[in-house]
Amino acid sequence: MTQTSEVLLQANAVSIAYGDQLAVKTVTLPIYQHRITSIIGPSGCGKSTLLRSFNRMNDFIDQVTLTGEISFNDQNIYAPDADPVAVRLNIGMVFQKPNPFPKTIYDNVAWAPKINGLKDNMDDRVEQALKQAALWDEVKDRLHESALNLSGGQQQRLCIARALAMNPLVLLMDEPCSALDPVSTARIEDLLFELKEKLTIVIVTHNMQQAARVSDFTAFMENGILIEYGPTETLFTNPENQRTEEYVTGRFG
Amino acid sequence: MNTQAQRLKKRHQISAAFKLFCLSVTCLAVAILGILILEVTLLGLPWLNFDFLTRFPSRFPEKAGILAGLAGTLWLVTLTAAIAIPIGVLAAVYLEEYAKPGRVSTFITINIANLAGVPSIVYGIIGLAIFVRFFGLDRSVLAGAMTMSLLILPVIIIASREAIKAVPSSLRQVAFALGATRWQVTRDHVLPQAMPGILTGVILALSRAIGETAPLIMIGALTYIAFVPEGPMDEFTALPIQIYNWTSRPQEAFHELASAGIIVLLLVLLIMNATAVWIRYRGSKNKFM
Numbered sequence: 001m002t003q004t005s006e007v008l009l010q011a012n013a014v015s016i017a018y019g020d021q022l023a024v025k026t027v028t029l030p031i032y033q034h035r036i037t038s039i040i041g042p043s044g045c046g047k048s049t050l051l052r053s054f055n056r057m058n059d060f061i062d063q064v065t066l067t068g069e070i071s072f073n074d075q076n077i078y079a080p081d082a083d084p085v086a087v088r089l090n091i092g093m094v095f096q097k098p099n100p101f102p103k104t105i106y107d108n109v110a111w112a113p114k115i116n117g118l119k120d121n122m123d124d125r126v127e128q129a130l131k132q133a134a135l136w137d138e139v140k141d142r143l144h145e146s147a148l149n150l151s152g153g154q155q156q157r158l159c160i161a162r163a164l165a166m167n168p169l170v171l172l173m174d175e176p177c178s179a180l181d182p183v184s185t186a187r188i189e190d191l192l193f194e195l196k197e198k199l200t201i202v203i204v205t206h207n208m209q210q211a212a213r214v215s216d217f218t219a220f221m222e223n224g225i226l227i228e229y230g231p232t233e234t235l236f237t238n239p240e241n242q243r244t245e246e247y248v249t250g251r252f253g
Numbered sequence: 254m255n256t257q258a259q260r261l262k263k264r265h266q267i268s269a270a271f272k273l274f275c276l277s278v279t280c281l282a283v284a285i286l287g288i289l290i291l292e293v294t295l296l297g298l299p300w301l302n303f304d305f306l307t308r309f310p311s312r313f314p315e316k317a318g319i320l321a322g323l324a325g326t327l328w329l330v331t332l333t334a335a336i337a338i339p340i341g342v343l344a345a346v347y348l349e350e351y352a353k354p355g356r357v358s359t360f361i362t363i364n365i366a367n368l369a370g371v372p373s374i375v376y377g378i379i380g381l382a383i384f385v386r387f388f389g390l391d392r393s394v395l396a397g398a399m400t401m402s403l404l405i406l407p408v409i410i411i412a413s414r415e416a417i418k419a420v421p422s423s424l425r426q427v428a429f430a431l432g433a434t435r436w437q438v439t440r441d442h443v444l445p446q447a448m449p450g451i452l453t454g455v456i457l458a459l460s461r462a463i464g465e466t467a468p469l470i471m472i473g474a475l476t477y478i479a480f481v482p483e484g485p486m487d488e489f490t491a492l493p494i495q496i497y498n499w500t501s502r503p504q505e506a507f508h509e510l511a512s513a514g515i516i517v518l519l520l521v522l523l524i525m526n527a528t529a530v531w532i533r534y535r536g537s538k539n540k541f542m
């Protein structure tokens with residue numbers, strides 16, 4: 001699975017600071033197309049901060065500064081003329097806590113296409129997205145019920161479907177399973193394998209088994225520094241760095 | 254020697270005493286309100302009938318009615334709502350969702366808070382100078398509504414800002430992450446979620462507008478009017494002015510008429526509040542909250 005593939009998204013010497021507090025320090029990280037890249041590391045090491053910078057979600061936090069460059073399809077998404085809204089249409093995101101809108105299942109998925117002016121074939125779009133998120137069979141008879149009545153795992157898959165409705169090229173996931181039970185977690189992990197046929201996935205996780213199970217590439221961070229990055233198998237079985245080895249063998253973190 | 258048990262007993266006693274104190278203060282407030290309402294009802298109820306609602310004021314208590322005041326108040330509150338709600342809510346949206354936090358924003362916030370504390374007569378003076386004289390609106394119900402709008406704008410803005418602030422930022426984040434613009438996030442998620450809170454603030458503010466007398470007297474709302482305003486440029490009177498006028502007459506019968514007028518005023522307030530509760534209830538059903 002780790003054979004050559006194009007680099008779709010690339011962080012180039014990216015540093016991110018909250019005020020004068022550096023949270024990500026000169027990270028260079030290529031993300032390969034149709035691969036799953038996981039970012040692991042102890043709590044507070046800057047995983048989420050780095051992930052949010054890939055679709056400019058840090059723009060909403062006051063006093064965040066980013067230096068370096070993040071290129072998507074060879075375009076710097078932080079260029080002065082880059083439109084963050086367009087960036088987010090191509091690079092979707094799923095958050096840690098399942099957070100459907102307090103609307104119907106249907107409306108949750110339909111919202112992104114609707115605000116983008118795509119109003120025809122909405123039923124097909126919704127069905128398509130729900131199928132991709134492996135949720136269709138469970139909800140097809142209750143599309144117009146509240147999304148908040150779904151179980152946690154179903155809600156998270158609904159959030160994935162919602163993010164897929166605009167057919168993004170990249171899906172960023174920030175600890176998407178940390179609020180879920182093992183069965184729901186397994187379902188989402190299965191889903192990731194299917195999804196990577198269509199898109200590119202970057203997943204932050206504090207669960208090393210999960211990173212080992214699902215990802216093709218793994219990045220290990222500590223204190224804002226990218227310590228090691230490479231094919232998942234190499235990183236887990238034959239890491240170059242002492243700290244990586246200690247972390248993946250569970251001796252700290 | 255103070256043992257632990259003794260100290261604990263003392264602390265429980267203080268706690269119980271404080272509870273009793275709070276309870277009695279609450280009872281006192283409710284009792285005073287109850288007595289007021291009871292007295293007003295006893296005095297006014299015999300006068301409250303269909304004729305009272307459909308007649309204009311008169312020198313003879315038996316012929317006097319509240320129609321001019323009631324119609325004036327309804328005009329006033331409708332126009333005030335039409336002016337103040339959009340401006341107030343939009344200002345709140347701007348300050349919460351668009352304005353960058355900083356000195357300008359802080360300056361505006363402090364000023365709005367101060368404006369909320371300005372005595373209503375001052376708004377009457379401003380209304381007289383600007384709307385009545387400068388814009389030449391005369392003693393019209395429109396001038397009254399604009400003055401009232403000034404008076405309640407700070408309350409609407411502050412309440413709406415609080416309601417908007419209470420919308421979890423995670424909701425905005427998700428919506429932005431789906432490639433929405435700020436307007437789309439505000440329209441489809443922030444405002445619907447904030448609506449119950451905004452509505453509560455609006456109703457409180459409008460209730461205040463209904464009860465205010467001083468600014469209306471200042472801008473020259475009349476006490477004797479024998480017609481119903483037919484447009485925003487007509488002269489008008491309002492319920493509290495009519496009530497005030499009746500209470501200031503020597504005859505006992507007019508005091509009873511005033512009580513009847515107060516009952517009408519209270520009923521208008523009650524209907525408005527009930528409407529707000531109903532809208533909120535419907536809104537919450539639609540959103541599956």
Ligand SMILES: Nc1ncnc2c1ncn2[C@@H]1O[C@H](COP(=O)(O)OP(=O)(O)O)[C@@H](O)[C@H]1O
Nearest residue numbers: 018023041042043044045046047048049050061
């Ligand atoms: N909104 C914020 N404001 C200020 N500091 C923050 C904010 N979010 C995160 N940080 C800080 O940045 C560092 C990295 O945080 P984060 O990226 O959330 O780590 P991780 O996801 O790996 O747990 C932490 O030290 C954290 O305290």
Ligand SMILES: [Mg+2]
Nearest residue numbers: 047048049174
């Ligand atoms: Mg995190």
